[in-house]
Amino acid sequence: MRRLIDSHAHIDGFNDPETLMKTSRNAGVDGVVCVGGDITSSKYSLEVAQRFPGFYFPAIGVHPANILKNDLDEALLFLRENLDKCVALGEVGLDYAYDFAKPKDVRKKMREYLGKLLELATENDLPASIHSRSAYKDTLELVMEADVKAVFHWYDGPLHTLKELLDAGYYVSATPAVEYSKGVQAVMREAPLERILLETDSPVFMRSLGRENTPLDVVIVVDALAELKNLDRDEVARVTTRNTETLFGLD
Ligand SMILES: [Zn+2]
Numbered sequence: 001m002r003r004l005i006d007s008h009a010h011i012d013g014f015n016d017p018e019t020l021m022k023t024s025r026n027a028g029v030d031g032v033v034c035v036g037g038d039i040t041s042s043k044y045s046l047e048v049a050q051r052f053p054g055f056y057f058p059a060i061g062v063h064p065a066n067i068l069k070n071d072l073d074e075a076l077l078f079l080r081e082n083l084d085k086c087v088a089l090g091e092v093g094l095d096y097a098y099d100f101a102k103p104k105d106v107r108k109k110m111r112e113y114l115g116k117l118l119e120l121a122t123e124n125d126l127p128a129s130i131h132s133r134s135a136y137k138d139t140l141e142l143v144m145e146a147d148v149k150a151v152f153h154w155y156d157g158p159l160h161t162l163k164e165l166l167d168a169g170y171y172v173s174a175t176p177a178v179e180y181s182k183g184v185q186a187v188m189r190e191a192p193l194e195r196i197l198l199e200t201d202s203p204v205f206m207r208s209l210g211r212e213n214t215p216l217d218v219v220i221v222v223d224a225l226a227e228l229k230n231l232d233r234d235e236v237a238r239v240t241t242r243n244t245e246t247l248f249g250l251d
């Protein structure tokens with residue numbers, strides 16, 4: 001039985017996946033879902049998962065940050081050809097907070113592209129790892145339309161949208177920000193443990209840690225979540241790990 005799983009990390013941000021796997025295991029972390037945000041990082045997810053099966057699990061996708069790049073059609077083809085090797089589509093989503101995403105036509109392009117990406121998840125019967133910032137309602141609408149299973153990673157949006165997404169059967173994931181972010185804490189208080197996954201979104205610089213985080217930091221997430229929800233730490237670890245295994249179909 002796996003102890004903890006990091007359900008969303010950008011492994012292309014680390015230069016030694018083998019050492020990272022060993023140190024993670026020593027820290028009690030038994031798996032990492034590796035998301036991709038463009039063709040290059042998605043290829044890397046597939047590569048590490050092939051080199052270290054049973055620990056790294058591949059997800060491939062196009063992050064909304066890349067919506068103005070000119071290889072979008074090529075990326076769709078790449079995803080179409082490789083999703084059968086993956087546990088999820090991701091990281092995909094909508095993000096209206098970027099400066100470049102202020103114009104309406106850019107937002108429209110993001111929505112249309114996400115629709116196409118989610119169709120691929122539906123065709124492959126895969127869940128999606130969803131990024132959403134300042135676009136919570138539109139993202140939820142598209143995900144519901146596509147009728148895919150999904151986790152809204154690092155969700156810190158409004159609580160009324162949280163209720164809608166929980167009612168629709170989706171998951172949310174907790175990052176080390178559960179230690180300090182009022183928004184994330186409010187979400188995590190509201191969401192039932194049965195709908196929460198743990199993740200790090202690593203590597204990202206976290207002020208609370210004074211460094212970039214790593215998959216090992218799911219240990220921080222499980223402790224902070226147990227404290228916040230006033231639950232037993234081992235139960236939080238067991239249930240959230242099972243949630244991750246269920247959503248991504250991990251054996
Ligand atoms: Zn991410």
